[in-house]
Amino acid sequence: MHPGNEAVISIVYCYCIDVFDAVMKTLPYAVTYEYIPFELPNGMSAGTYDDLIYRVYLGKFDAVVGDTTIVAHRSRNVDFTLPYTESGVSMIVPIKDNKKKNAWVFLKPLTWDLWVTSACFFVFIGFVVWVLEHRINEDFLGPIECQVGTSFWFSFSTMVFSQRERVISNLARFVVIVWYFVVLILTQSYTASLTSHLTVQQLKPTITDFRELIKRGENVGYQKGSFVSGILKQLGFNENKLIDYNSPEECDEFFKKGSAKGGIAAAFNEVPFMRLFIGQYCSKYTMTEPTFKTAGFGFVTTLQLSEFSVNSLYNLLDFVSHFACRSSPLHSPLVLDVSRAILNVTESEKMKEIEDAYFKKLASCPESSTLVSSNSLGLNSFWGLFLIAGIAAILALIIFMVISSTSTGMC
Template identity: 30%
Template sequence: MAASSCLLFSFIFFIVSPLPLSWSSSGRSVTFGEYTRSSDQNFSLGAVVDYSSRAGMEEGIAMRIAVEDFCAQASGCITLHLKNSRGNPSRGAHAARNLINNRVRAIVDLGTVREAASIAEIGNRSKVPVLSLASEIPSWVSWKWPFLVKAAHSQHSQMEAIATVIQSWRWRKVNIIYEDDTGSASSTITLPSLFTALQDAGIEVNDLLALPPSSEYYSLSEKLDRLRRGQCRVFIVHTKVKLGVAVFREAKDMGMMDSGQESVWITTADITNYMDTLDPTAISSMQGVLGVRTYFPHGTKKLKDFSSRFKSISQARGSIHKRNVEPGIDALRAYDAVWALALALKNAPVGAPSTGGRETSNKVGTDSTEGQALLDNILSSSFIGLTGQFKFVNGSLEPARTFELVNVVGRAYREIGYWTKGLGFSKGIDENSTYNYSMSILGPILWPGGPWAIPRGWVIPTKGNKLKIGVPFGNAHMEFVYARYESPGANLTVTGFSINVFNAALMQLPYHVECEFHAFNGTYDSLVQRVYSKEVDAVVADTAIVANRYQYAEFSQPYSDSNLQIIIYVQPTTFGRAWLILKPFTSSMWIATIFVNTLCGFTVYVIERMHYKDVFRGSVLNQTIVMLTLTFTTLFSLQGRKLHSNMSRIIMVVWLFVALVITQSYTASLTSFLTVEKLTQVDVTVESLVRDRVQVGCDRNSFVVKHLEGIGFRPSNIRTYSEDDYTRALKSGEIGAAFLESPHARVFLAKNCKGFTTAKQTVEVGGFGFVFPKNSPYLPDISEAVLRIAESGTIRDLENSMLNSYKCASSEADSNQQKIGIESFLGLFGVAIATSVVCLVLFVLHLGSDNSSDVSNDKKKTEC
């Protein structure tokens, strides 16, 4: 440990020593030190480096190699002056002022955003370009300090890569752990970029955990415990590497990365770029972590040569841990920055002669024309560096488009693939690579706790926030949503078709959502507005998707038909065909017909039996059969036997008239049953209803009222009803048609299956959908889930179950209305019965009178 400290101190002393150190490269002198006079001041540049960090030491070595390479390849050489800021912005500003006083023509700033701001102010006053390698610098800086050049690739696309990773696995909520340092780019610039990327991907930020840079003033375990007690298990760690390692160690000790936690941990480039520098204990606490890091071309000859020389110098100086001396991204950026400045200095115009390293007037630095020309040269730079294409666009280095994805496994990490803006994920980045927006193309990933199963990203919390769902109270169509309290003080009970569909959709989600229902009175428009005012998180009901409601909320994929049905009242004609011949008459009609026929036949039999003694002989059964046969053959055929009595003829005339009417009525009714098909669609249109000013009905508190007015109906011709009133209103002719949404219409027809039907024409509307706030992270998944259950037939089964629960109460009554009843023939039957009875009485009286006469005549003959 002491030896390492001694070596580190020796290296720092070597860097900051005021005595110059020179070495020869192709016959040219390259000098490092506080400041060294050069024979050609026009080719001098300065750099402010933080040698108290590993990154600063790497950057110093990289810049040394860049100067050496440039002097070996170019026709001129440069002198590089290094100053140590020790991570202090004030020291950095003082170092920059010192460099400018000593006539450097450009400065490379390798510090933080705060340090870049202080140096930029000095460079802007002195017209000296300052190249900053700070990861993110606000866009407004270019307006305030034109001579500050952002020479680090913008990492905004990195946030899009992270959002795409989360979206690929369909996690809809994330927790963000970030370093709350007001001077860092993480909290001021890149964090808003992360929010924007997540929002664009439909991902909700569940919780934000801000951690100060130093953990000595707070308990990290207490901070993390708040996230551990929640439901969301997707964590984005956006901190510096030192704080990030502390977070992972604490999370592991708290069991937040164990098996069964369903957790996902994702690191940004601020951590992932420095994984090579981590010790084994830090790596062991990060098992299963997925990281996004800055991409640079691997395997190029230039990079291999640079890496070899970098290792040689690092090992010789003992400045880097011997465990890993590979150059990091900071070293590559420093090399490219020096190379860009060297090229710009080579082509810049020669300025005023040196003043001997001292300020001679208030004007410090270079001539403004010279400085502007050098700035223009820098901004026009374009070459292939160690980090890839080095080119400025609109005053900033071209943003990074490709990032590498790594997965911590075992004692190190493995590269699993790449993400490219506009293309998606791929295993490689050559021209033959296959791209996909699903991360599954990269193969299996080791997640925290292992094995390779994809974590859900959520757990059921002991005390978690539930989704507040609004439902209508006192809904007119209770089959869809029926909210009620079973008893005073009891919990709200909600049932219905819409609720069943919503629950089925929730079962399709890749994460768990707990809901609690809240009932509200009022119109559906007011219920939708409650989503807008954030009183509820969603509305589940038979809510129609209409345009004017989109100003308050958004809708899921419709789960019902999207049209209005026109319900009208007709006379249905379809019955069972097995006993169709009995259908024209009611049971009472058949009984009355048989009774009257038997009565008439019996009367004729009694009157005529004396004239057909040869026929009416034998047993009672035989005489009864003969009587019925005689009755039917006489009544229904002209071939019947001859009648002898006038009373028989009177009965027969009356009965034949009754029989004629009955048979004709029966024939007409039976013909109708046999030939007329059931009316399923009627030639009724919206245009005809509007033209004829027909009274129409629709639901109360429904959007249909305004919709009907919009398609031409007069307000005076529109009446509103509850569901139970339509039957009466249509049958009585109070309204000629009713406009119901298709699902409501199907329920109505299931309840009133006889006498009602739909017109052929329909009116297009949006259908039923679930209501969510605008940009809700749940909406895409709910819509996809609705499509899934629709395609699987689940919605159809739920609807059939709802409709099958109703037995048409009006079917028997409507069927009887089509039959001919006895009430229609009471007069005829009365005449027939009266005639038969009168004739029978007269016959009996006449027969008694004849018998008396015969008895008198017999007595007289006897007396004689």
């Protein structure tokens, strides 16, 4: 029991508490405990995470249930169990529409190699049709410049299927039918890609490298009382550029202000917190690499097997209350048992049920890949079509030359 506190059991419905309760139920023996908020009478936190851990070391608390991350300097005084959450510290930045409107946007749906290949095939098909038709089709007769113009006109007009010239030769009809198929797929793909470039948002992170933040001298945010501030200082951030926040709403307000007006350009926090933040503001922010490794959140046990009080870093007004870690004095006899219990819970359906209860809302947020239009279409997606058209045209020319060498005319 915490000295000076009454035995008041607080039922705290949050992710870490549910996981802890599930873990304790899997122990082969009964352990009674109670949750005591680590807060002042006014509801504010009674100290930092390190203060909380140190009170366990001093024996004022038997254990801790809160979002206390397993880090090296804390493990000198208390024992931690195996972690039960994903680990790491990541960066969140605003996303912006990276789409730039310009007069040449109509060229973006296709890559340059596909444009060049398409143009060459239009010329080639026009030449093949002219070879097959100019001796028997009046539309392809006349001066040489007229024949060239008619051939090119016929070939390029197939893009909109508006050619006026008749095709008489069966070989030419075969070539044109195959080419129609290629043109149909090309035009439909081009239309879809152009529509995507013009209408679909291309959301990109405003910053992708933390070194860019340091170089620019931008302000960055971190959760108040978190060890993340130490990581930021080690990375090279100026302490004057570090701004702490107490809630996701306050973090969002700092982002709205921007670094130039006393706000922030990026925020750093542990991955579980970032998942909650992104779930709340998925249309405005994104999580970027790299992720700095940490040991994650874990539970440990108390020295007393019969009864112990658990200090909950729970604050209804504090965003950090959604995650938990539990710590206790060194060489606690329950560490191994609780670690085994954590494995049993994390490998069971119970853990999935708990995570779904708190993180299911993330499913309503679209994946970042769905917010960004597809890249330009390349030749690697259509080379098979051009191969078919080329083989059909060359085969028609070969047949035409064979027939021409043995006959004076053909139908």
